[in-house]
Amino acid sequence: MADIFEEVNEYEFETVTMTAEDGSEVEFSIIDNVACGGERYLLVVETELIDDDEAEALILKETSINTDDVTYEMVEDDAEFDRVADLFAQKGDDYEVEID
Template identity: 95%
Template sequence: MADIFDEVNEIEFETVTMTAEDGSEVEFSIIDNVACGGERYLLVVETELMDDDETEALILKESSINTDDVTYELVEDDAEFDRVADLFAQKGEDYEVEID
């Protein structure tokens, strides 16, 4: 007889691949997205670290859209970051957002 805990439902996340400064590619899982001030933002976690309870999420801002590709950049402005992080914190029922 199978243990009911063996049938844990895993959530599948959409992913986005970013190119690091050294040219390597890093895959991020998209946890959530939000629009603010006419801009679109993604809350992402490095896919390899999804199971780590101490993993830090990043906020990416959509910077351009071409026919086949969307370009994202890290949100580095403190005021913009705080505003968008607050939106994710208000919206996130399935995840916990802590702003440091």
């Protein structure tokens, strides 16, 4: 008999691994994605922090696609970031977007 207190709806997220400038690798879970102006963006959270309600998310922009790899970069332009964050905020039923 199943325990009625078991969490029924556990989420499974796709992940991307980013390589930092120092060569270390960090795994991020993809929360959502959106296309805007011909560009594709991902909303990601560091995988080891996925259960932390206060974890900060990053917005990554797809910059190139090769046969085996997709390259993403953090969105650093403030206007672009605000525009894309607003799209995620409008779309996000399962998460809350707060822009600092």
